[in-house]
Amino acid sequence: MEKLRTLQELRLLVRRFAHSSEQQIGMRANGWRLKPMRSQWGSCNSKGIIAINTRLMFLPDRLVAYIVHHEVAHLKIHSHDRSFRAAVELMFPDRLILDKQLHSFAKILREKI
Numbered sequence: 001m002e003k004l005r006t007l008q009e010l011r012l013l014v015r016r017f018a019h020s021s022e023q024q025i026g027m028r029a030n031g032w033r034l035k036p037m038r039s040q041w042g043s044c045n046s047k048g049i050i051a052i053n054t055r056l057m058f059l060p061d062r063l064v065a066y067i068v069h070h071e072v073a074h075l076k077i078h079s080h081d082r083s084f085r086a087a088v089e090l091m092f093p094d095r096l097i098l099d100k101q102l103h104s105f106a107k108i109l110r111e112k113i
Contacts, residue, residue: 003057010034010057010064017068018050024091027075038109041067041102044074055108063105066098 005013011034022028030048037043037053044050050071056064069091077084089095 004060005057007034007054007057010052010054013061013064014052014056014068017065018072021065021069021072021091024069025072025076025087027072029072029075040109042071044071048075050075053109058108059102059105063098063101066092066095067102 014032014034018029018032027048029044029050031050033049033051034054035051036055037051040053041056042050042052050068052068052071056067059067070088073084073087077087085095092098
């Protein structure tokens with residue numbers, strides 16, 4: 001498994017995508033964390049802090065942008081209901097295709113690095 005970028009490059013990429021997504025959604029995260037996770041690509045807690053999996057360093061930019069936007073959308077809508085999906089699809093109308101691509105990368109979550 002070859003990295004596409006360093007952790008520092010991932011941090012900069014996430015910041016760039018976060019800025020764009022926060023403007024689109026109209027909400028700002030109270031904090032961002034990069035951390036290794038074994039079962040999810042990212043998370044958004046009730047305090048508005050978004051955690052992004054460090055293993056995104058192995059994913060293409062488009063999928064990183066999608067995951068960041070997905071988590072930013074959770075600042076506004078906490079569930080995965082129809083309004084949430086609509087908010088994500090404003091920026092990523094190909095959401096279903098991206099979800100399938102993420103599924104194909106799921107083995108990265110479980111591998112030891």
